[in-house]
Amino acid sequence: MNWTAVFGPDAWVPLLNGGVRLAMPIALAASGLAYVQRAGLLNLSVDGVMMMGALGSFLGAYATGSPWIGIAAGIAAGMLISMSEALLVVTLRLPQVVSGIALFILGHGLAVFLYRMIFGVTSSPPTIDGLGVVSIPVLSSIPWIGPVLFAQNPVVYLGLALAVVVWWLLEKTTVGLAARASGELPRALYASGGSVAATRWLAFAISGAMAGLAGAILVVTELKIFGPNLTAGRGWIALALVIFARWKPLWVVAGALLFGVIDSFQLRIQSASGGISSEVPYEFFQALPYLVTILAMWLSAARADRSYWPTALGDPYRKEDQHS
Amino acid sequence: MAEGSDSLTRVGLIEPRGHTREIIAGAIAIMGTLGVGSLIFLSQGVDPLSAYFRMLQGIFGSPSDIRSYLTEITPLLVIGLGLAISFKARLWNIGAEGQFVGGALVGGVVAINLADAPGYLGIPLSLVAGVAGGAAAGWLVGILKARWDVNEVITSLLLNFIIAFAYNYSIRQPFQDPATYVPESAPVPEHLELPEFPSIEVHIGFVIGLILIPLVWHVLANTRFGFRVRMIGENRSAAHALGVRDRRMIVQILSLSGALAGLAGAIQILGVQHRLVEGISPGYGFTAIIVAVIGSLTPVGVLIGASLVAALTVGGEALQRFEEIPAAIIDVLNALLIVFAIVARRFVRNE
Numbered sequence: 080m081n082w083t084a085v086f087g088p089d090a091w092v093p094l095l096n097g098g099v100r101l102a103m104p105i106a107l108a109a110s111g112l113a114y115v116q117r118a119g120l121l122n123l124s125v126d127g128v129m130m131m132g133a134l135g136s137f138l139g140a141y142a143t144g145s146p147w148i149g150i151a152a153g154i155a156a157g158m159l160i161s162m163s164e165a166l167l168v169v170t171l172r173l174p175q176v177v178s179g180i181a182l183f184i185l186g187h188g189l190a191v192f193l194y195r196m197i198f199g200v201t202s203s204p205p206t207i208d209g210l211g212v213v214s215i216p217v218l219s220s221i222p223w224i225g226p227v228l229f230a231q232n233p234v235v236y237l238g239l240a241l242a243v244v245v246w247w248l249l250e251k252t253t254v255g256l257a258a259r260a261s262g263e264l265p266r267a268l269y270a271s272g273g274s275v276a277a278t279r280w281l282a283f284a285i286s287g288a289m290a291g292l293a294g295a296i297l298v299v300t301e302l303k304i305f306g307p308n309l310t311a312g313r314g315w316i317a318l319a320l321v322i323f324a325r326w327k328p329l330w331v332v333a334g335a336l337l338f339g340v341i342d343s344f345q346l347r348i349q350s351a352s353g354g355i356s357s358e359v360p361y362e363f364f365q366a367l368p369y370l371v372t373i374l375a376m377w378l379s380a381a382r383a384d385r386s387y388w389p390t391a392l393g394d395p396y397r398k399e400d401q402h403s
Numbered sequence: 404m405a406e407g408s409d410s411l412t413r414v415g416l417i418e419p420r421g422h423t424r425e426i427i428a429g430a431i432a433i434m435g436t437l438g439v440g441s442l443i444f445l446s447q448g449v450d451p452l453s454a455y456f457r458m459l460q461g462i463f464g465s466p467s468d469i470r471s472y473l474t475e476i477t478p479l480l481v482i483g484l485g486l487a488i489s490f491k492a493r494l495w496n497i498g499a500e501g502q503f504v505g506g507a508l509v510g511g512v513v514a515i516n517l518a519d520a521p522g523y524l525g526i527p528l529s530l531v532a533g534v535a536g537g538a539a540a541g542w543l544v545g546i547l548k549a550r551w552d553v554n555e556v557i558t559s560l561l562l563n564f565i566i567a568f569a570y571n572y573s574i575r576q577p578f579q580d581p582a583t584y585v586p587e588s589a590p591v592p593e594h595l596e597l598p599e600f601p602s603i604e605v606h607i608g609f610v611i612g613l614i615l616i617p618l619v620w621h622v623l624a625n626t627r628f629g630f631r632v633r634m635i636g637e638n639r640s641a642a643h644a645l646g647v648r649d650r651r652m653i654v655q656i657l658s659l660s661g662a663l664a665g666l667a668g669a670i671q672i673l674g675v676q677h678r679l680v681e682g683i684s685p686g687y688g689f690t691a692i693i694v695a696v697i698g699s700l701t702p703v704g705v706l707i708g709a710s711l712v713a714a715l716t717v718g719g720e721a722l723q724r725f726e727e728i729p730a731a732i733i734d735v736l737n738a739l740l741i742v743f744a745i746v747a748r749r750f751v752r753n754e
């Protein structure tokens with residue numbers, strides 16, 4: 080195996096550039112999750128929402144030939160399935176864990192089923208035109224930093240901007256204040272004239288849009304095809320990341336970058352290892368992002384400080400409780 | 404997350420007031436699922452009645468159909484029983500997929516290396532090895548939860564991937580059969596394959612699953628362990644205050660849940676696949692979550708749930724053979740079943 084392809088002096092820029100690119104789906108899903116969980120909602124379905132976003136973007140881009148319309152369709156598909164979770168847990172006040180897992184399963188099942196309905200079983204999978212790299216003039220010629228940060232897919236710039244928007248919305252606006260109240264002390268939100276239900280529906284819409292976009296990005300920038308399990312558990316990694324980053328949207332992005340680099344690293348090892356007959360245990364490196372996630376959860380739990388947890392996370396809210 | 408404060412009844416999983424409402428809710432869920440299924444069939448220009456007839460035919464049409472139906476029930480039943488125990492304690496093990504694969508790997512490797520052992524020794528040893536493999540994966544989730552309060556939903560799910568990669572490596576390198584060119588192990592020695600019943604040719608793993616039903620029921624209903632499981636599920640901090648060693652219980656419950664998934668994995672290798680092959684599970688660990696939830700976390704309910712879900716699976720495969728409906732409809736119907744089940748229960752209880 081050619082190790083210099085992974086560790087050589089020329090390998091670092093592509094490694095980090097790939098890391099930033101691969102971080103985006105997790106960063107987007109996780110910043111949406113930070114918002115919805117701060118509003119008191121677990122939203123365990125996020126990986127299934129990403130699958131629907133991936134399918135929506137694939138269909139949109141396939142039908143119109145435009146990756147950007149694909150991305151819009153992915154966001155819409157993600158919102159649709161996320162709003163179904165809002166219906167279950169906000170309006171019907173169903174248990175959040177079971178509802179989330181149920182919609183996780185539904186998102187995966189429905190996405191694959193719709194894809195097979197439309198395309199049937201094909202010998203070679205249909206592909207779409209993806210988005211290419213857009214280098215930002217001047218900035219991209221800064222040594223080291225330029226090629227890593229400023230020679231990226233336009234979606235990367237969009238994603239970073241959206242993550243900042245989510246942070247701003249959550250931490251700096253009254254809408255975000257209502258969301259945080261809904262996650263800490265929903266009674267207080269109700270008492271001050273706000274609507275817990277509307278706040279939580281909006282949170283699901285935001286989380287669904289972000290997770291839908293996360294799935295869409297996977298398709299239009301990375302894979303350009305659709306297939307079962309293409310999220311590879313990234314939604315669950317995002318869930319872990321939110322806890323690790325203590326529900327702070329900007330820290331979530333920083334954490335996602337770490338995972339992106341690990342992912343980029345394992346992909347390079349896999350492609351350098353020489354495939355199925357290789358004696359290199361490349362499966363170990365494939366497992367690395369998941370191992371690191373569990374390790375990170377363990378570390379962040381070991382320095383346990385429960386005060387960061389949104390107090391009402393996972394609790395149903397019913398107005399009747401006000402009067403009892 | 405949000406531990407212990409609300410009871411299982413409020414959470415909406417366990418019905419304390421008899422079985423009638425449970426049955427009504429189940430019937431509503433099934434009718435809702437079949438109803439939406441009919442709409443999907445109509446949208447594809449397929450007559451729903453003939454589609455459902457095809458499904459029934461695929462399940463009961465011939466002795467070999469019935470055999471594959473019972474074979475399909477087995478892993479769902481065995482995994483589902485383990486999940487019912489952990490869900491009852493409100494421990495959300497969604498890592499049964501990995502625990503199943505882990506049990507298949509360990510059980511299969513032991514069987515392959517026990518060619519000299521007689522069947523009455525080699526089969527139980529291999530199954531026990533599978534149990535140990537699954538239990539180890541469950542134990543890890545449990546110890547992280549009990550000692551450091553690491554969320555079990557996420558760790559158990561992520562372990563699925565790690566175990567899958569370990570399995571893929573094992574059949575690609577150390578245990579790969581040099582006689583073939585694909586990533587799969589040598590076959591299990593023939594005398595260590597699970598015996599089959601002469602007339603219907605169903606392997607005895609199905610009977611192991613049936614025996615486990617009263618066993619799990621007894622443990623949950625009549626033993627101190629079962630009582631503590633329910634106490635932790637109702638209110639962990641109250642259980643702790645009453646002297647239940649809740650941390651140790653959490654490790655035990657998650658290990659037990661993993662053990663049953665591991666047993667199912669070993670049964671699958673010894674009874675069905677007869678060697679470690681790629682893609683050993685079509686998602687049994689996830690489907691079993693649906694089984695446990697629609698079965699209201701009771702052992703008999705799990706049997707009913709497993710029979711339903713296996714019927715959708717075997718029937719759905721028949722549908723793909725006869726009509727232009729992709730087999731992926733199985734996953735949609737399964738997912739609709741769990742969504743309708745929790746919604747129906749919500750309404751039946753809330754009158």
